[in-house]
Amino acid sequence: MTPGAFCALLNTMNVLIIYHSRTGRTRELANEIAEGAARADAAEAIVRSADEVTRDEFVAADAVIAGSPVYFGTMTAELKSVFDKFVGTRRKMEGKVGAAFATSGHHTGGKETTMMSIIQAFLIYGMIIVGDPLDTGGHYGIGFSGEMTDELRDQAVRFGERVARIAAAVASSRSQSAS
Numbered sequence: 001m002t003p004g005a006f007c008a009l010l011n012t013m014n015v016l017i018i019y020h021s022r023t024g025r026t027r028e029l030a031n032e033i034a035e036g037a038a039r040a041d042a043a044e045a046i047v048r049s050a051d052e053v054t055r056d057e058f059v060a061a062d063a064v065i066a067g068s069p070v071y072f073g074t075m076t077a078e079l080k081s082v083f084d085k086f087v088g089t090r091r092k093m094e095g096k097v098g099a100a101f102a103t104s105g106h107h108t109g110g111k112e113t114t115m116m117s118i119i120q121a122f123l124i125y126g127m128i129i130v131g132d133p134l135d136t137g138g139h140y141g142i143g144f145s146g147e148m149t150d151e152l153r154d155q156a157v158r159f160g161e162r163v164a165r166i167a168a169a170v171a172s173s174r175s176q177s178a179s
């Protein structure tokens, strides 16, 4: 059974966190965001690397939260390849929620341009963008450079929870307008 069919059976909402990570920082952020997403009512959060995520998992998601290390100011080729491979799913993804996160080596290293590159892909998929909560910064998503701190963990958790809660409201309005 696909993840989407399983969630439909349980009436749950499916949040997919996709990341690319070579040295582990972005993966760590992905796991914190997933913990937050899973706190929202009836939300199932799954974490997949760019290499392992499947088309079925992508299409089954009510929200996709995608994250990348900054490579030359933009998302990595590995994450970009996910958006490239799944281009044929655009009609299925239209009206769902997308959100972004990034890590960088330097504190001004390009996290925002990288998040914007991810947001741009989501917009072209017809998706609705959600940023981080006002009390964690209120900008384009979550990001950090250097070492993870407890404060950052807390921000990542709250970001994941916010995206999942908004995705639940959007999914519910989509299913009402479909019936």
Ligand SMILES: Cc1cc2nc3c(=O)[nH]c(=O)nc-3n(C[C@H](O)[C@H](O)[C@H](O)COP(=O)(O)O)c2cc1C
Residues within 6 Å of the ligand: 020, 021, 022, 023, 024, 025, 026, 027, 068, 069, 070, 071, 072, 073, 074, 103, 104, 105, 106, 107, 108, 109, 110, 145
């Ligand atoms: C090919 C390459 C390009 C990079 N480009 C940038 C950059 O433009 N700006 C920056 O601040 N860090 C850059 N970095 C550093 C990574 O963004 C940073 O170490 C990141 O946190 C690594 O994430 P990971 O641990 O998930 O692999 C680059 C690293 C690599 C390997």
